Amino acid sequence: MKYKDYYEILGLDRSATLDDVKTAYRKLAHLYHPDISKDPKGEEKFKEIAEAYATLKNTEKRADYDMIGSHKEGENFTPPPAWQAQYNTNASSFDDVDISDFFSTFRSRGKTTAYSPAKGEDYSIPVSVPLETIFQGGAIDVSVELPEYDQHGLPHRRQHTFRITILKGAQEGQRLRLTGKGGAGRNGGQPGDLYAILTIASHHLFRVNGSDLYVDLPLSPWEAALGANIQIPTPGGNVELKITSGTSSGQRLRLSKRGLPKADGQTGDLYAVVQIQIPKEISKAEQDLYQQLSRTSHFQPRTSFDMELK
Structure with a gap:
């Protein structure tokens, strides 16, 4: 009978634990599974790995296999006398028998095996x-x-x-x-x-931070400057939000308890982040108004630059 070194196939020594056997099998099965491996001999290697695992993962099968002793891969060997008697033949008839077939036949001829139940993986x-x-x-x-x-x-x-x-x-x-x-x-x-x-899941309006939500709030320059009452979306429906005059871009406006519910029954908040939007195209009348505003207004947005520029 040709010897197959199941330990060598899985890259283990004979003292390997059951956990070692399982770990080695999972690693190699992932490498050589026909659905994954690009190795032209992947399917053949995978069958050898599965055969080795099926034997070494089972306490009694492994004990039977260890009775053979250690031989070189592919070396001819003669099964122990007890095995020959159980197989009901003589040693010379084992020359063309595959070791995995021999295990199957040997176990089916009177030797009972107590398979231990094993819980499935999580x-x-x-x-x-x-x-x-x-x-x-x-x-x-x-x-x-x-x-x-x-x-x-x-x-x-x-x-x-x-x-x-x-x-x-x-x-x-x-x-x-x-x-x-x-x-x-x-x-x-x-x-x-x-x-x-x-x-x-990512949302087209809201950003999530724990139980709090953030939403960008686009405002026109005149809404930010003069104030306004606007409708703003929340997960529970639209609510009215009062914009005070002089609201700045980037300012966060808090809507209490308009966020996501918490496990303790409380509710997070919703924060509207102001984004002042400038029209990309303006009419002649709008342009005249902006020019009039620039001549009239004393607002200086870059006063913080003054000390650096002097």
Whole structure:
């Protein structure tokens, strides 16, 4: 029988722990999986990796494999006498038998194996939530591809869609646990969990800072100079905001409790950031008014330059 060094295939020594075996397998499977690897021999390498993992991850299979002892890769060896008796043949008939086939046949002929149940893996995924849903609560559908393993231990990805309930006042970075929606369990074990990590989706008007919101507030020069009452959008609907005369560009106007709800029942604030807008095109009449203003006004916007220019 040809010897395959499963430890060497996974890059491990014989004292490797089960965690070492799992870590090595995940790393190599990611490199050589046919759906990922560009290596022309990737599929062949992946099959060897999966075969090695299927043996070394199982306590009893690994013990049986270790009974063979250490040999060089591809070297012919004769199975132990107990194995020959169990296989019900003689040593010479093993010449063309693949070691993985031998394991399968040997185990199927009377040797029972107690497979220990293993819980499936937990996974975390980022979930982008519309600001409106954060504000009022609601449900969203989330699609995610999760790895699954077939009867040979080979990973495959399958898409799942889950409906997630977002409570009013959910926060950026909050983790929502979907029990039993993670990786499949092994040998009758419980499935893992899926954790949705909430992120607030970019909004065309509002910027988010915790539970506070910021919105740019465009004003005309005369609104900023003379004052005005204007309508401003908030997540809960439009409200009227009074602009006092002499409002400056960049000034922040606070609208109390017009931001996002908090988990404790409080509400953040909304800040309107003033942006004074100048018309790009003006009529002859408007130009005359601006010229008249320039001759009449004593306003000096650059007084802070005076000391530097002297």
